[in-house]
């Protein structure tokens with residue numbers, strides 16, 4: 001019954017980690033919360049190429065290059081441009097995603113010309129709830145970056161995080177705001193509690209998580225609806241309902257600072273449900 005639906009696997013590489021001066025209350029990379037994570041400068045090109053080859057052997061068709069910090073500054077832009085060119089040379093069919101904070105159109109255009117295919121920038125929460133989760137930059141900056149992504153000719157990957165204390169109304173407003181941007185891909189994340197972070201518990205259960213996925217599928221209808229952070233802890237054992245609700249993409253391997261499921265387990269679970277694993281993003 002599930003035959004015909006393809007599931008897209010995406011891997012994340014945190015190429016610059018930690019020590020961010022912003023105060024996003026959900027993020028263990030903010031220096032303010034002293035979370036117990038690895039912090040390091042830009043990874044070497046050889047390391048990124050090696051890690052990309054492992055992700056591809058695990059089935060990844062999308063590869064997201066993430067940097068900690070508020071914005072895509074010149075240094076990051078040059079690093080990403082160099083890295084993207086080498087990745088495309090070595091793995092031409094690998095879909096490359098940049099996730100590097102707020103950005104202007106010119107820098108985003110530079111990434112597009114270097115081989116980056118999509119840019120991920122999440123709205124994170126509804127505009128009304130945003131001041132509860134971040135005070136060092138504004139929701140409108142985030143929204144403007146998403147608009148600049150489209151003008152720069154990149155595909156837009158834009159989603160948010162659910163379960164950070166927001167109300168059901170906030171969730172619906174976030175989904176409507178995402179829909180207004182008409183992104184090609186939407187990552188749906190569920191907050192992962194960490195004792196270092198100011199947000200305590202996650203205020204979402206698995207039934208509500210499935211309802212959120214279904215609502216994103218119905219109201220945004222993106223080509224790619226990815227269930228990302230929090231999937232393992234919230235929807236384990238409910239994967240079939242997750243895919244039926246509209247999910248057609250997952251993150252394989254580890255997240256930015258938290259461990260994910262083993263890639264072979266995810267692939268086996270997808271095959272058991274009768275879905276195909278996509279062999280390219282195009």
Ligand code: SF4
Nearest residue numbers: 020022024027030069
């Ligand atoms: S700007 Fe990015 S890296 Fe910095 S605290 Fe916020 S989410 Fe984390």
